Amino acid sequence: MGYTELKIEGRNPVIEAYRSGKTIDKLFVLDGCQDGPVKTITREARKQHTIISYVSKERLDQLSETHHHQGVIAIAAAYDYASVDDILAKAREKGEAPFIFLLDGIEDPHNLGAIIRTANLAGAHGVIIPKHRAVGLTATVARTSAGALNFTPVAKVTNLGAAMDELKKEGLWFVCADMKGEVMYRQNLTGPIGLVIGNEGEGVSRLVREKCDFTASIPMKGDIDSLNASVAAGVLAYEIVRQRMSK
Structure with a gap:
């Protein structure tokens, strides 16, 4: 890329x-x-x-x-946007169960760049973004990704829900970040997995949430109610990494 x-x-x-x-x-x-x-x-x-x-x-x-x-x-x-097949091929090449980030309407280029950077460092095989109502791969995204964009394939799809249906046929299951979900430490986050992160303000849309197998929340101890989207993606991704490593 x-x-x-x-x-x-x-x-x-x-x-x-x-x-x-x-x-x-x-x-x-x-x-x-x-x-x-x-x-x-x-x-x-x-x-x-x-x-x-x-x-x-x-x-x-x-x-x-x-x-x-x-x-x-x-x-x-x-x-050069990748295809979803390119992302699955990357997992096969590495002999690993697919680990994919799906971003439901991230609008801030700094958040997108930071998430692509995290995806690369966490060993994810790729990132999927929607074509509409979301930021694409701008120069700001490239800069914020700190070079990760050259290594982590990003696919752009017309319909995130339809892409999830296709990935389910490949054996993936989906966990979505949601404040109301079960605390992530109590969940089994191993195997072929798609991590779904929602829009900065609205969270994951209803149609996409309905396609998720379950929701995971991050324990919050402070006085404000939510983490920045890219930080939430990092925290959840590394719980997935920890579970994959300890398996």
Whole structure:
């Protein structure tokens, strides 16, 4: 898996990139340009939390490789996403029971990067993320993963529930992080396992939770009610590691 920066120039190509679900990190727009197509592009950019920079024509001309930028240049993160099969193949190569992270709507790139880093260090075979309502593999994610993105395959799927159904046929069972679950230390977390981590605010969605075999909670002793999503992923992942090692 490699990271390269991809420049997309011109109004139609940029609109198409947004509509196809490509992750755009940065958008350069000609300062003062306010016509319909440019407004459409900046609206999409705001929806996806792209960083927008309004710059001079000279700056755009400098950045341009095609010389047909029409007042807009987008910088996209171009990663090779893996497939779910690639992740299972990695487990087979290592002769290990599959261990996969499934992330249900993580929106903060720093959280996603940190979780990919944890997945790599915990020996997980890959990470599965949904295409919609979640952050993709941006430059920020790459930086926060501290290089883990080059080693840990990340698959992007249209429907997380359908991916779980397919993985159940491969013998995986799923544990989801939930405050109301049984304390993780009392659970058997060995064997082929998918660890499901929910969105930062909402947690795991109902449809995904219903596909989980059980829920595991982390004991909380403090005065606030929840851990950051990436920290929760790390704590649960290492309980899985501990149980796998002691088996």
